[in-house]
Amino acid sequence: MKRVIGLMSGTSLDGIDAALIETDGVRIAAFGPGETVPYTREDRAILQAAVDAALDWQFTGPAPDFRRAEAVLTDRHAEAAERVAAAAGLDLDAVELVGFHGQTVLHRAPSGGSSGQTLQIGDGAKLASRLGVDVVHDFRTADMLAGGQGAPLAPLYHRALADHAGLDGAIAVLNLGGVANVTWMAPGRDPVAFDTGPANGLIDAWCARHTGEAFDRDGALAASGRVHEATLDDLLQHPFLALAPPKSLDRWDFTLEPVRNLAAPDGAATLTAFTARSVADAITRLGRPDRLLVTGGGRLNPTLMRMLGEHLGVAAEPVEAVGWRGDLLEAEAFAWLAVRVERGLPTSLPSTTGARHAVSGGRISRV
Numbered sequence: 609m610k611r612v613i614g615l616m617s618g619t620s621l622d623g624i625d626a627a628l629i630e631t632d633g634v635r636i637a638a639f640g641p642g643e644t645v646p647y648t649r650e651d652r653a654i655l656q657a658a659v660d661a662a663l664d665w666q667f668t669g670p671a672p673d674f675r676r677a678e679a680v681l682t683d684r685h686a687e688a689a690e691r692v693a694a695a696a697g698l699d700l701d702a703v704e705l706v707g708f709h710g711q712t713v714l715h716r717a718p719s720g721g722s723s724g725q726t727l728q729i730g731d732g733a734k735l736a737s738r739l740g741v742d743v744v745h746d747f748r749t750a751d752m753l754a755g756g757q758g759a760p761l762a763p764l765y766h767r768a769l770a771d772h773a774g775l776d777g778a779i780a781v782l783n784l785g786g787v788a789n790v791t792w793m794a795p796g797r798d799p800v801a802f803d804t805g806p807a808n809g810l811i812d813a814w815c816a817r818h819t820g821e822a823f824d825r826d827g828a829l830a831a832s833g834r835v836h837e838a839t840l841d842d843l844l845q846h847p848f849l850a851l852a853p854p855k856s857l858d859r860w861d862f863t864l865e866p867v868r869n870l871a872a873p874d875g876a877a878t879l880t881a882f883t884a885r886s887v888a889d890a891i892t893r894l895g896r897p898d899r900l901l902v903t904g905g906g907r908l909n910p911t912l913m914r915m916l917g918e919h920l921g922v923a924a925e926p927v928e929a930v931g932w933r934g935d936l937l938e939a940e941a942f943a944w945l946a947v948r949v950e951r952g953l954p955t956s957l958p959s960t961t962g963a964r965h966a967v968s969g970g971r972i973s974r975v
Contacts, residue, residue, distance in 0.1 A: 611630055620812060631947055633953055654680050658713050817864070830880040883906070
């Protein structure tokens, strides 16, 4: 068993999730402290500028200069790791490994027989040097080189959590971040996983544009509006939704264009319904789960959770219902995956990303 810190920064650019666990990359022995460290307004602006530059670039021609964003990102992740170690009462030399996801600035799924491309910025070598701890990073590239989607990568950790908690039956674990992805677990089968469509990304962008808030707190704006059914039908025609899994997307593959003429409450209601419907339609194609466990920021939106339950006919439960930590689950996942990379164990399977074979994906920067 190793003491490992996992670090995750999602596409919402709201902050860094950091968590300590003890694991051998198969079993989970203990859950240590964790926390979410928000980005400052200045940091977020720098990171958003990097995302904007990447969206303009689209992997064509010379890459933008991401050095400023990468330096800020790496420094903030170092500080988050230091805080978690201190909260555990540990010196950093007692931490044996760090899993560093980095910040996704651009993701292009495989298409037409061509491999996809993905870019997570973050300096693993610099982070290892500052912390004095070996760092595992660049988790997604190897999977994409093997023909996979490069995402989602948490499903094998979801299975480890389910085993740890003694869960049985058909379990769907739904992550509602900027993008929604689901892990479907049934007895005797490898987990199946894929991105279902937007989660909070469009809702957050709508709120930022119309209210100045970063998200729809408590789902209140959506609850005060009316779903515009014709617009919802238009949204549901997006070609991504018709694709069979495995599939992945970039947060920016969907836009606010279809709702541009709606009032703020109605736009929020319609986008929230779109997330719920696209998720429910995707899960229904797999079957009806015995339990739907929801992680990510979307689980804190009661309007979205209610709509999910209505469309699926199964109560949407926050993962805290089974003792998991919804704010830290992805950080924990990259801690667990880091140990698997070090041991050469699979971090993705054909059933979770569509790779041609099981892949142990990641690079290790040694101290």
